[in-house]
Amino acid sequence: MTVPLVLDASATRWSGRGPDAPLLVLLHGYGADENDLFGLVRYLPSDIAVASVAAPLTPPWPMPGRSWYPIEGLNGRSSSDVTAAAQAVLDWLDAEAPDASRVALLGFSQGAAVSLQALRLAPERFGAVVALSGYATPGALDGDAALRERKPAVFWGRGSHDDVIPAALIAHTAQWLPDHSELSGRVYPGLTHSISEDELDDVHVFLTKWRDRPEDLPV
Numbered sequence: 001m002t003v004p005l006v007l008d009a010s011a012t013r014w015s016g017r018g019p020d021a022p023l024l025v026l027l028h029g030y031g032a033d034e035n036d037l038f039g040l041v042r043y044l045p046s047d048i049a050v051a052s053v054a055a056p057l058t059p060p061w062p063m064p065g066r067s068w069y070p071i072e073g074l075n076g077r078s079s080s081d082v083t084a085a086a087q088a089v090l091d092w093l094d095a096e097a098p099d100a101s102r103v104a105l106l107g108f109s110q111g112a113a114v115s116l117q118a119l120r121l122a123p124e125r126f127g128a129v130v131a132l133s134g135y136a137t138p139g140a141l142d143g144d145a146a147l148r149e150r151k152p153a154v155f156w157g158r159g160s161h162d163d164v165i166p167a168a169l170i171a172h173t174a175q176w177l178p179d180h181s182e183l184s185g186r187v188y189p190g191l192t193h194s195i196s197e198d199e200l201d202d203v204h205v206f207l208t209k210w211r212d213r214p215e216d217l218p219v
């Protein structure tokens with residue numbers, strides 16, 4: 001029997017935590033940790049709480065940091081491993097932010113894949129997802145039909161020179177997201193597997209709209 005993944009709540013970095021504030025959860029990429037995306041707080045809209053969580057796994061030596069799921073080569077991503085990581089995020093929310101009235105996710109690379117997978121597992125829990133330099137995991141999930149009906153807001157940003165995410169996964173995501181979300185996004189010319197200031201400006205606009213839209217409240 002597979003042991004469920006558990007996030008270390010003591011490692012979470014919080015900013016602006018409050019019972020009535022919309023909550024944005026940050027999910028870092030492979031080899032990073034909870035400190036990596038926390039520096040984005042100053043680029044985000046005001047009046048939201050931010051929680052930057054630590055992934056549950058340790059990548060193979062000598063890679064530093066944490067990981068959400070193993071990568072056996074660039075094409076070795078397992079959908080079941082992504083799902084297990086997404087479930088760990090949902091469990092963390094149940095334990096650490098059970099009273100959050102509005103929740104959005106922002107993930108980079110692996111964190112983006114896990115964010116979209118968490119949205120698929122529990123479409124009713126999230127008002128928006130920001131997926132940066134990531135992808136939607138292939139394969140069907142039980143929540144996909146409900147997601148297609150709800151069509152939550154998703155921002156997908158990636159660089160034109162990002163050679164980390166396989167082309168097949170980019171093609172799949174480009175077909176899958178418009179059918180399952182209210183999609184906005186942009187391909188940034190010359191950008192590699194990273195985040196640019198132009199992208200952060202777009203993320204700020206996207207999340208401000210989420211913050212100010214009461215109809216995004218979960219039902």
